[in-house]
Amino acid sequence: MKAVHFGAGNIGRGFIGETLAANGFEIKFVDVNEKIIDALNEKKSYTIQLADESQKEITVTNVSGINNAKNPEKVVQAIADADIVTTAIGPKILKFIAPLIADGIVARKAAGSQNKVDVIACENMIGGSQNLKKEVYTHLADEDQKYADEMIGFPNAAVDRIVPLQKHEDPLFVSVEPFKEWVVDEHQMKAPEIKLESVEYAPDLEPYIERKLFSVNTGHATVAYTGKYKGYTDIGSAIVDEQVLEQLKRVLKETGDLLIAKWNFDRESHEAYQRKIIGRFENKYLSDDIARVGRTPIRKLGYDERFIRPIREAKGRGLSYEALLETVGMIYTFDEPNDTESQELKKLIADKPIEEVVKETTGLDDHELVTQIVSSYQKALANK
Numbered sequence: 001m002k003a004v005h006f007g008a009g010n011i012g013r014g015f016i017g018e019t020l021a022a023n024g025f026e027i028k029f030v031d032v033n034e035k036i037i038d039a040l041n042e043k044k045s046y047t048i049q050l051a052d053e054s055q056k057e058i059t060v061t062n063v064s065g066i067n068n069a070k071n072p073e074k075v076v077q078a079i080a081d082a083d084i085v086t087t088a089i090g091p092k093i094l095k096f097i098a099p100l101i102a103d104g105i106v107a108r109k110a111a112g113s114q115n116k117v118d119v120i121a122c123e124n125m126i127g128g129s130q131n132l133k134k135e136v137y138t139h140l141a142d143e144d145q146k147y148a149d150e151m152i153g154f155p156n157a158a159v160d161r162i163v164p165l166q167k168h169e170d171p172l173f174v175s176v177e178p179f180k181e182w183v184v185d186e187h188q189m190k191a192p193e194i195k196l197e198s199v200e201y202a203p204d205l206e207p208y209i210e211r212k213l214f215s216v217n218t219g220h221a222t223v224a225y226t227g228k229y230k231g232y233t234d235i236g237s238a239i240v241d242e243q244v245l246e247q248l249k250r251v252l253k254e255t256g257d258l259l260i261a262k263w264n265f266d267r268e269s270h271e272a273y274q275r276k277i278i279g280r281f282e283n284k285y286l287s288d289d290i291a292r293v294g295r296t297p298i299r300k301l302g303y304d305e306r307f308i309r310p311i312r313e314a315k316g317r318g319l320s321y322e323a324l325l326e327t328v329g330m331i332y333t334f335d336e337p338n339d340t341e342s343q344e345l346k347k348l349i350a351d352k353p354i355e356e357v358v359k360e361t362t363g364l365d366d367h368e369l370v371t372q373i374v375s376s377y378q379k380a381l382a383n384k
C-alpha cells in the first residue's frame with residue numbers, strides 16, 4: 001500500500017508518518033524543505049521519541065521524500081499510484097498544493113484507474129479536507145471533476161498530538177507527546193475499506209473537531225498569548241504562572257459550557273477531557289515555544305477559528321465569553337519578530353483604527369462584539 005503525505009514537518013513525521021507506517025504503508029513525504037527531503041531519501045527511516053519518562057523510541061521505516069518545488073512531476077506520479085493521500089502542511093498552504101493534487105487526479109483518470117482514494121487534510125481547521133477539495137476542483141475541468149466526484153474522497157479529519165519545534169542534530173528525529181488522537185469523517189470517505197488501525201472513524205466529525213479545536217487549541221493559544229503577555233517564551237514556564245493557569249481554566253470553562261450545550265456532551269467526561277489537556281500542557285518532558293503555539297495570529301483570529309467562533313456561538317446562546325474576549329485582546333498585543341503574521345498585525349494596528357483592524361482580522365460585523373474586542377485590546381494595552 002502506498003501513501004503520499006504532504007508536509008514532512010513536526011506532525012507529519014511525528015504522527016501521520018508514524019500511523020501510516022504502522023499500518024504497513026510505504027510513505028512518500030512531499031515537502032519543500034530540501035534538508036528534510038534529502039535526509040529522508042538518504043536514510044529511508046527516522047526516529048520518534050516519546051516525551052515521557054519512558055523516552056521510548058519508535059523507528060519509522062519505508063519512507064522517502066519528494067521536493068515538490070523541484071520535482072512536481074514525481075509528486076503527480078506518486079498521487080497517481082497512491083492508496084491514500086494525507087496533508088499536514090498548514091491551512092494556508094493547502095491552496096498551493098491543490099494544483100499538484102488536481103494533476104494527480106487527472107493522471108489517475110488518464111491511466112484508467114478505477115481505484116478510489118481518500119485525500120485527508122490533517123490540519124487544525126474546521127472542514128480542512130472539504131476546503132482542500134474546493135481548491136483542487138478549481139484546477140479540474142468539468143470531466144475531471146466528474147471523475148473526482150466518483151473516485152476521490154475528501155473526508156474531514158481532526159488530529160491531536162502536541163509536536164513542538166524540533167531542535168536536534170538529526171534533522172529527522174522528532175520528540176512527541178505520548179497522547180494521540182486522529183479522527184476521520186467516515187461518511188465523506190470514498191475508500192472506507194482502507195481503515196487505519198489506531199485511527200477513529202466517526203459518522204460526523206463536527207463534534208470531534210469542535211471539541212478538539214475549542215479545547216486543546218483554544219486552551220493552548222490562551223496559554224501562549226497570556227504567557228507572552230506576561231513575558232514568558234515557552235509553554236512549560238507560562239503554565240506554572242497561576243494567572244496563566246487561571247486564564248486557561250476560565251477559557252476552558254467557557255468553551256466547555258458551549259460544547260456541552262451544543263453537542264450534549266456529558267459534563268463530567270468533558271471536564272476529565274479538559275483536565276487531561278491541562279496535564280498535557282504541563283508535560284515537563286516537552287519543550288514547546290510560545291512562538292510556535294501562538295504562530296500566525298491573524299489565522300487564529302479568523303471567523304471560524306478557535307476564539308471567534310466560540311465567542312460568536314456563546315453570545316448566540318446567551319453564554320459567557322468574557323475570558324475568551326480577554327485572550328483575544330491580548331492577541332492584538334502579540335509581537336513575535338520572526339512571525340510574518342504577527343508583524344503584519346502590528347503594522348495593521350499602526351496604520352488603521354483598531355476597530356477596522358478587528359473587523360478585517362475577525363470577519364465580524366456584529367457591532368457589539370467588535371466594540372467588546374476593541375475594549376479588551378485597549379484594556380490589555382493599558383495594563384501591560
Ligand SMILES: NC(=O)c1ccc[n+]([C@@H]2O[C@H](COP(=O)([O-])OP(=O)(O)OC[C@H]3O[C@@H](n4cnc5c(N)ncnc54)[C@H](O)[C@@H]3O)[C@@H](O)[C@H]2O)c1
Binds near residue numbers: 007008031093163
Ligand atoms: N505540531 C502540532 O502539534 C500539530 C498537531 C496537530 C495538528 N497540527 C497541524 O498540522 C499542520 C502542520 O503543522 P506542523 O506543526 O507540523 O508544522 P511544520 O511547520 O512543522 O510542518 C509543515 C511542513 O510543511 C512544509 N511546507 C510548507 N509549505 C509547503 C509547500 N508549499 N509545499 C510543500 N511543503 C510545504 C514545511 O516545509 C514543513 O516541513 C498545521 O495545520 C497544524 O495546525 C500540528
Ligand SMILES: O=P(O)(O)OC[C@@H](O)[C@@H](O)[C@H](O)[C@H](O)CO
Binds near residue numbers: 163221
Ligand atoms: O498548529 P496551530 O498553529 O493551529 O496551533 C498551535 C498548537 O496549538 C497546535 O499545533 C497543537 O500543538 C496541536 O494542535 C495539538 O494537537
